Amino acid sequence: MSATTFDVLIIGGGAHGASLAFHLSRRGVKVAVLERRHLASGATGRSSGLVRMHYDLEAEARLAWEAFQWFRDWKERVGGACGFTRTGFIQLAPREKAQALQANTQMLQRIGVPTFLITAEDVKRLAPAFYTDDFDYAAYEPESGYADPVLTASSLMEAARSHGAALIQDCQVTALLTRSGRVYGVQSTKGEFHAPQIVNAAGAWAGQICQMAGLNLPLSTWRHEVMYVLRPPALRLPHPTVIDFPNLMYFRPEGQLTLVGLEDGNPQGEDPESGEHVRPGFVERAIDRLCRRIPKMEEAHLHSAHAGYDGLSPDQHPLIGPIGPQGFWLDCGFSGTGFKISPAVGLCLSEWMLDGAPRTVDITIFHPQRLLEGRRLQGEHPYGDIWL
Ligand SMILES: Cc1cc2nc3c(=O)[nH]c(=O)nc-3n(C[C@H](O)[C@H](O)[C@H](O)COP(=O)(O)OP(=O)(O)OC[C@H]3O[C@@H](n4cnc5c(N)ncnc54)[C@H](O)[C@@H]3O)c2cc1C
Structure with missing residues (x-):
């Protein structure tokens, strides 16, 4: 295996990229996070950091509740500090x-x-x-209460690195490499990187990465x-x-x-x-x-x-799951409320990728397929769109 070949490439070093890298690497997966600037230079570094569980969609509330327990017990579970x-x-x-x-x-x-x-x-x-x-x-x-989003991302990434993950900064992904309907790597400003699984965690830039995969999804900012x-x-x-x-x-x-x-x-x-x-x-x-x-x-x-700026999905709920060429995953569309759920989304997505299904919280409800079918998620007792 060459130095530029990994099991999973994660595009984007925000709270979500770092969380997924942490959860995958502690299960022995060889991961690289490719970040065009520096860790937490996107929405994560601007986030207000609210940590609360009140949502009108049960799956999001379950993610927030799981994530809250990570924030509360950060030192024991992740190490370092999240500023909760x-x-x-x-x-x-x-x-x-x-x-x-x-x-x-x-x-x-x-x-x-x-x-x-x-x-x-x-x-x-x-x-x-x-x-x-x-x-x-x-x-x-x-x-x-609230937590510190930059500390959260950096301690997740630090823990991921201690499990062998690589963080490659100043590395902008410019193209996705596909063969026979499968992804096998990316081109970047730091050369080619290869992996059979690629995760789009590029926040407000996730729509651009989707286009590189030949997907024209209604992902906005x-x-x-x-x-x-x-x-x-x-x-x-x-x-x-x-x-x-x-x-x-x-x-x-x-x-x-x-x-x-x-x-x-x-x-x-x-x-x-x-x-x-x-x-x-x-x-x-x-x-x-x-x-x-x-x-x-x-x-x-x-x-x-x-x-x-954050990535915005049409129903203002996350987009998580496989779509497009085989091996390509979305971990984006967090629509202005994604920081607080990041420790839990990384956990559930790592389960989905490694075990075939999420176990901790069923996040399959956030499958991006709903965009292609024109379906919108909403709670049973909806407050309406968060952002007007
Ligand atoms: C002002 C503000 C306040 C917020 N307040 C809250 C809050 O109180 N509570 C809450 O839960 N959420 C809040 N949010 C939302 C939350 O911050 C985001 O949902 C979350 O940080 C998204 O994390 P991410 O990792 O998906 O994206 P990001 O942190 O944006 O990370 C994506 C990364 O991808 C990188 N990237 C992009 N394109 C490429 C490329 N081609 N190659 C390599 N890397 C690339 C970017 O540089 C960026 O660092 C807020 C957002 C903002 C903007």
């Missing part, structure tokens, strides 16, 4: 979504997630500075902007991590800072090379939303703002 910080998580829902909130909280409880329904008065007790007159109920996850503010002295104590559905916003603490992102106004279909600055008006809109929930944030100071 427990803050408690509150999912706020508008009154017209209260029934879905209740049903989804019951689904989460059924699969073992520590969560329960609380009232607006309870939210006020947990977070006295919050305005609580625009909803009646919320779902609370006392164990959830999603641009997302976030802002950090320094909380005023009256709000110095950390607050919970929150998805604020009534205000189409999420926020979480980071020391004395608060990170804010908006669920609307995230452009779709842009070239992911369009820049990481935020667009005019974003900071004002984000501050206005934050002040609606926490009026005292009027006295906060802007700290910084940035943007990033």
Whole structure:
């Protein structure tokens, strides 16, 4: 076997590429991650890092719950650090979504997630500075919070390397090599690499890699902007991590800072090379939303703002599984919510690739074949698209 021949090539060194490399290599598979820049230079390095389990699709909730247990026990399971910080998580829902909130909280409880329904008065007790007159109920996850996406990817990759995986950086894949309907390698800016299995974990660039495989899938891109503010002295104590559905916003603490992102106004279909600055008006809109929930944030100071790109699927759910030439797999389409599930997706996909079927969580529901059949995934009690 030459130095450039592997069992599996993973295109993309984000949280998902690193996670899959970790799970495959600890089972003795010879893996290489090919990354055009450096580890976590895509969405993973821009991610807000929320770690919560509240989803309206059970398979995603199961992945988030499995992944949460990896984040919680990171040192023992992976080694190194993932920066997991427990803050408690509150999912706020508008009154017209209260029934879905209740049903989804019951689904989460059924699969073992520590969560329960609380009232607006309870939210006020947990977070006295919050305005609580625009909803009646919320779902609370006392164990959830956020993690550090770059540390997560680098400790997964470090552990993978200790099991023999290779990380090849500054290595852009430029073509897929196929023969008789099978993949056998890639061409890259660092030469040819060969393997009988190739995984597309290229995030916002995954559509380009699919085209190299002769697949014209409706994979798009999603641009997302976030802002950090320094909380005023009256709000110095950390607050919970929150998805604020009534205000189409999420926020979480980071020391004395608060990170804010908006669920609307995230452009779709842009070239992911369009820049990481935020667009005019974003900071004002984000501050206005934050002040609606926490009026005292009027006295906060802007700290910084940035943007990033993720891969977007038509139904805003992941695309995981084999498609196109034999040996070609997708591990992409995470649609702005993929960081928190990355430790679990890598585990389940490694089972699928090595054992013929995922065992820990059945991720076959995310098979990309649904795109060809025009099917959309949605939960039993859907909140609707996450990103508007
Ligand atoms: C601003 C922002 C905030 C977010 N907040 C959250 C959050 O709070 N919680 C959450 O769960 N998710 C969040 N997400 C989504 C989450 O970050 C992503 O779903 C996740 O990081 C995707 O990881 P990935 O490994 O699939 O992709 P990426 O991290 O984008 O990695 C793909 C890699 O592929 C490389 N690549 C591309 N083309 C090639 C090529 N031809 N050859 C070699 N390498 C190539 C890229 O350089 C990149 O490093 C957020 C995303 C953004 C942008």
